[in-house]
Amino acid sequence: MLAYIAHYLVMVGIYTILATSLNLLVGYSGIFSLAHAAIYGIGAYASALAALKLGLGFWGGLLVAAVVGALAAALVAIPSLRVAGDYYIVASFGLQVVILTVFINWTSLTNGHAGLPGIPRPSVFGLMVDDPFRYVVLSLALAGLTYAICRRLTGSAFGRTLRAVREDEIAAQATGKNVVVVKITITTISSALGALAGSLYAHYITYINPTSFTLDESIFITSLVILGGTERLAGPFVGALILLAVPEALKFLAIPDTVAAPMRQILYGALLILFMFVRPEGILGRARVRPAA
Amino acid sequence: MAAPILTVQGVSKAFGGIQAVEDCTFEVAPRLITGLIGPNGAGKTTVFNLITGFLRADGGSIRYKGEELLGLHPHEVEIRGVVRTFQHLRLWGKMTVLENVLLGCRTPLGESVVSLFLRPGRVRAEEAAARRRALEVLDFFGLAGRAHELAEDLAYPEQKLLSMARIFATDAEVLLLDEPTSGLDTESLGRIVPMVRRLTEHGKTVLLIEHNMELIAQLSDEVVFLHQGRVMARGRAEQITRDPALTEIYFGV
Amino acid sequence: MDLALQLLATGLVVGSLYALCAIGWGLIYGTTLHFHVAHGAVFALAAYYAYVGQKLLHLPLVAAVLLAIVGAAVSGLLIDLLLYQQLERRGAFRTSLFIASLGLLILLENVLAIVFTPDPMRMDIGALNTAVIIGPVFLTYLHILTVALAVGGYVALVLFLKRSRWGQAIRAVSSAPEMARTVGIDLNRVHLLTYAVGSALAAPAGILVAMDVGAEPFRGTRFVLLASVGVIMGGIGSIPGAMLGGIFLGLLENLGIWKLPSEWQAAISFGVFLVFIVLRPRGFFGRTIHSAEI
Numbered sequence: 006m007l008a009y010i011a012h013y014l015v016m017v018g019i020y021t022i023l024a025t026s027l028n029l030l031v032g033y034s035g036i037f038s039l040a041h042a043a044i045y046g047i048g049a050y051a052s053a054l055a056a057l058k059l060g061l062g063f064w065g066g067l068l069v070a071a072v073v074g075a076l077a078a079a080l081v082a083i084p085s086l087r088v089a090g091d092y093y094i095v096a097s098f099g100l101q102v103v104i105l106t107v108f109i110n111w112t113s114l115t116n117g118h119a120g121l122p123g124i125p126r127p128s129v130f131g132l133m134v135d136d137p138f139r140y141v142v143l144s145l146a147l148a149g150l151t152y153a154i155c156r157r158l159t160g161s162a163f164g165r166t167l168r169a170v171r172e173d174e175i176a177a178q179a180t181g182k183n184v185v186v187v188k189i190t191i192t193t194i195s196s197a198l199g200a201l202a203g204s205l206y207a208h209y210i211t212y213i214n215p216t217s218f219t220l221d222e223s224i225f226i227t228s229l230v231i232l233g234g235t236e237r238l239a240g241p242f243v244g245a246l247i248l249l250a251v252p253e254a255l256k257f258l259a260i261p262d263t264v265a266a267p268m269r270q271i272l273y274g275a276l277l278i279l280f281m282f283v284r285p286e287g288i289l290g291r292a293r294v295r296p297a298a
Numbered sequence: 299m300a301a302p303i304l305t306v307q308g309v310s311k312a313f314g315g316i317q318a319v320e321d322c323t324f325e326v327a328p329r330l331i332t333g334l335i336g337p338n339g340a341g342k343t344t345v346f347n348l349i350t351g352f353l354r355a356d357g358g359s360i361r362y363k364g365e366e367l368l369g370l371h372p373h374e375v376e377i378r379g380v381v382r383t384f385q386h387l388r389l390w391g392k393m394t395v396l397e398n399v400l401l402g403c404r405t406p407l408g409e410s411v412v413s414l415f416l417r418p419g420r421v422r423a424e425e426a427a428a429r430r431r432a433l434e435v436l437d438f439f440g441l442a443g444r445a446h447e448l449a450e451d452l453a454y455p456e457q458k459l460l461s462m463a464r465i466f467a468t469d470a471e472v473l474l475l476d477e478p479t480s481g482l483d484t485e486s487l488g489r490i491v492p493m494v495r496r497l498t499e500h501g502k503t504v505l506l507i508e509h510n511m512e513l514i515a516q517l518s519d520e521v522v523f524l525h526q527g528r529v530m531a532r533g534r535a536e537q538i539t540r541d542p543a544l545t546e547i548y549f550g551v
Numbered sequence: 552m553d554l555a556l557q558l559l560a561t562g563l564v565v566g567s568l569y570a571l572c573a574i575g576w577g578l579i580y581g582t583t584l585h586f587h588v589a590h591g592a593v594f595a596l597a598a599y600y601a602y603v604g605q606k607l608l609h610l611p612l613v614a615a616v617l618l619a620i621v622g623a624a625v626s627g628l629l630i631d632l633l634l635y636q637q638l639e640r641r642g643a644f645r646t647s648l649f650i651a652s653l654g655l656l657i658l659l660e661n662v663l664a665i666v667f668t669p670d671p672m673r674m675d676i677g678a679l680n681t682a683v684i685i686g687p688v689f690l691t692y693l694h695i696l697t698v699a700l701a702v703g704g705y706v707a708l709v710l711f712l713k714r715s716r717w718g719q720a721i722r723a724v725s726s727a728p729e730m731a732r733t734v735g736i737d738l739n740r741v742h743l744l745t746y747a748v749g750s751a752l753a754a755p756a757g758i759l760v761a762m763d764v765g766a767e768p769f770r771g772t773r774f775v776l777l778a779s780v781g782v783i784m785g786g787i788g789s790i791p792g793a794m795l796g797g798i799f800l801g802l803l804e805n806l807g808i809w810k811l812p813s814e815w816q817a818a819i820s821f822g823v824f825l826v827f828i829v830l831r832p833r834g835f836f837g838r839t840i841h842s843a844e845i
Contacts, residue, residue: 031646092832099780106815157414162407162424169393176389180468183373220772275654
């Protein structure tokens, strides 16, 4: 039972990192991305391959994950964010699809559907992290670090600029903000952090395959963000706590697997819709100027 | 006569078959208030958009202190020293009054992610200096008491003042004000109009779009009269506002 | 060479399907500026309406198809009426509408998956399955019908937009919503109509695919995504552009297989998309939407 709770907490930590980093985009910047699962996957595969093929340790793996994740996002962000946010939705959707295709089909690198087994457990500061409780500490510590980084970002002039861009991008341009650079920067950072979560996941489960990084997963992460609330940084943590408990609850109700998976998706879909009714202004708002008298 | 600080030369812009601005040529003298007037649809806001890079002119030249502005992005125009307000204000309603002005202040270190993490001390100092400056600016505009309220909660005249405060904080030399007095009652006008004058006393150059002929006469030193996208007349304010032919165009058909 | 011709033909057929989705989605997006991903759900629903019509209600094929088209139009209209317009009334902004649309897409697809299972539901299409051999190219009557319907749908839409009063109202709202409102056009009504028409155009695409390989709950996601790519490449606000964009994507996918393994189809399409928006963001014929227009 205790090991089970430990597992739950590790996953809460990982998903907190994922949701917090996505919140930087969706909540703070008003940029919607459907590719976060792909970024998560890139981090996982990059880190796993760095360990398996290059023998890199934990920190090396994290670095590789962050860099590759950031590059993948930048590649898509740079052409599309120059134009409009809607283009990024399509581009990120495309990125998600393409990355998954790469995971499944570049078999010489990723082993395709068979996945990558035998990913080594990490060694942090000489300490081997291979029991569940040490993992809880590592996971929550990294989640805390992510939180701290995001806090620094959002509490600064940069964060202020982000909120201004989100609320009224034209006004931001008129006030000297290079909106495109700001958007690309935050997208890159968000992806670097999301990829870190992938690294953590890969070294924890020690086996990864493409099914963990599909569009459904992107939707799930989005649901975490929406549920927890986008205005506060702690929101994603709360979202993770709640939504990660749901599959377990469904298992208790002995719902057959074929129905459980779509049921979860229905729940997430309903959640997204419901929350848009309950707190629609939470996500994106343009300054509502009082009309001229 | 000082050399003009902003020159618009032969600028034109067409939208889907309609020539919004055509062969527009005028100059703006430094440290004076120049009024840009004309009937509705004359192209005044379009000219603002063209100068500040929100629209790309089809042809012509726009120079600020001799430097070509045509083809620059809005934020690049702003950094060089030409800034504008909007007719619909475009304040960041969900942010505080202070934050709205802070966004106008120069905070390059705080906006650089690298500096944020590698030079926290200098970022802190820069932010503190920006706050001091922002509060000074708010004080100048009489808004210091509202610093921590949300911009959307301000009364309309104060929102207009805030939109001016925001661009004043940028230290830009040329301020383009898009209908700074529209929608205001007489009492509020009494707050705004003197502020516009005070801007030039601080060395700023003002180009403003205005509909009220009397205010133009009061406020502007020079006037540019725009009609159907072309410059009809330029000159001292008293000349233009008393010209019967122009008045007819303005109020007429 | 034979293979190339076959792929060209298949590309035209697939392109016709994308084109039907694209002109409908493009009409909706260009008029309402809603990024209506739930269009994918309408696509899927149309297929199931036809399936239910034929298999459960025992209607003749044509009747089932017509029922499905009407059903799709109504579904699209209801989505706008009950979801988007309600959210807009509450002051929601565009990203919120998109998230709700995404939520609805996921919800509807998975409801379909539970009700009908994720397996493809096949329909009886009788004579349409007959093969047609033109030189080295192998097609069925269904495929030819697909291309014909795409062309027909396009022509019908263009005529509707040009000649009818309602079509002109849609065009007015699409190009200058504020002005349209000033001259007394009821924007909400026009939006509802736009959704009905746009969804009715997606229906044949969904149904044709169902007739070919069976109705599936999750296929709509891919189609709506490709439709949006087609619209962007064709140029937002341009119906001919969307048509061209859809066909272009179909050809691209299939000709891509000529030289590259088929699993990389999606990657090819998106790669081209990215290059496209770097080089020509406004697409073949359209205007770029920048994040806001003053």
